[in-house]
Amino acid sequence: MLADHPTPSEVYEKVCEKHPHISRATVYRNLNLLAERGELAHVAVPNGADRYELRLDPHYHLCCSQCGRIFDAEMPFDESMPEHLGDTQGFRVTGHLVIFTGLCSDCRAAAREAAMRG
Amino acid sequence: MLADHPTPSEVYEKVCEKHPHISRATVYRNLNLLAERGELAHVAVPNGADRYELRLDPHYHLCCSQCGRIFDAEMPFDESMPEHLGDTQGFRVTGHLVIFTGLCSDCRAAAREAAMRG
DNA sequence: ATTTATGCAAATCATTTGCACATAG
DNA sequence: CTATGTGCAAATGATTTGCATAAAT
Numbered sequence: 250m251l252a253d254h255p256t257p258s259e260v261y262e263k264v265c266e267k268h269p270h271i272s273r274a275t276v277y278r279n280l281n282l283l284a285e286r287g288e289l290a291h292v293a294v295p296n297g298a299d300r301y302e303l304r305l306d307p308h309y310h311l312c313c314s315q316c317g318r319i320f321d322a323e324m325p326f327d328e329s330m331p332e333h334l335g336d337t338q339g340f341r342v343t344g345h346l347v348i349f350t351g352l353c354s355d356c357r358a359a360a361r362e363a364a365m366r367g
Numbered sequence: 368m369l370a371d372h373p374t375p376s377e378v379y380e381k382v383c384e385k386h387p388h389i390s391r392a393t394v395y396r397n398l399n400l401l402a403e404r405g406e407l408a409h410v411a412v413p414n415g416a417d418r419y420e421l422r423l424d425p426h427y428h429l430c431c432s433q434c435g436r437i438f439d440a441e442m443p444f445d446e447s448m449p450e451h452l453g454d455t456q457g458f459r460v461t462g463h464l465v466i467f468t469g470l471c472s473d474c475r476a477a478a479r480e481a482a483m484r485g
Numbered sequence: 486a487t488t489t490a491t492g493c494a495a496a497t498c499a500t501t502t503g504c505a506c507a508t509a510g
Numbered sequence: 511c512t513a514t515g516t517g518c519a520a521a522t523g524a525t526t527t528g529c530a531t532a533a534a535t
């Protein structure tokens with residue numbers, strides 16, 4: 250099953266199952282195209298491959314610092330956050346991006362197990 | 368003058384003025400080292416080269432979507448933001464990253480000028 | 486026939502790594 | 511002498527691009 254925030258490479262692997270002839274470039278091109286058209290959301294992640302998702306409403310993300318996987322944060326998106334900032338140094342803020350970092354449940358379990366062992 | 372959030376390449380160019388023999392690898396290695404030691408802060412930016420800065424207290428960033436430059440946001444850092452989220456899906460949140468996007472004053476001026484012309 | 490999409494390989498960009506050599510302790 | 515730092519070039523990983531061909535309208 251495809252992760253909910255797949256990277257272009259993950260999409261490529263998946264598409265390959267049905268269309269083994271496909272090229273990575275085509276996957277990149279079409280993901281960009283769909284994102285431009287607003288049919289997909291493009292999630293740029295610091296330190297790592299881009300992600301794409303089907304969920305189109307603005308929301309925050311959880312990023313596991315161990316495995317790098319991305320999850321949606323179940324927290325209301327604060328549209329007005331940029332207003333709290335106002336225009337600083339002549340900067341006109343139009344949007345904001347929040348990424349929570351930490352450990353996902355899998356990596357926490359793995360860490361717990363590793364701690365057990367010694 | 369070095370930008371306040373220089374990329375490794377910008378640091379490299381600068382160091383080259385005094386030490387023309389230096390290698391990019393050395394710059395990368397030492398920036399990483401200093402960041403690990405906590406003498407520099409590493410700012411991972413989505414879509415673009417890493418940045419390093421001297422300011423060590425947590426704070427938010429402004430990222431110009433036109434020129435890609437990074438500025439500090441003059442807005443109080445909300446340490447407790449992850450608490451508003453709590454543990455979702457077993458995810459243990461340890462930190463958060465906020466990047467405001469928009470147009471910096473230079474790019475706004477350039478955009479205004481371009482609009483004038485036609 | 487004319488546009489549009491694709492495969493492929495090469496190019497680009499940011500970063501890391503292996504390794505041999507230089508330097509410092 | 512032994513540990514550490516550095517240059518260089520090659521390797522890696524993500525993404526884009528040029529170009530010739532294939533598919534679609």
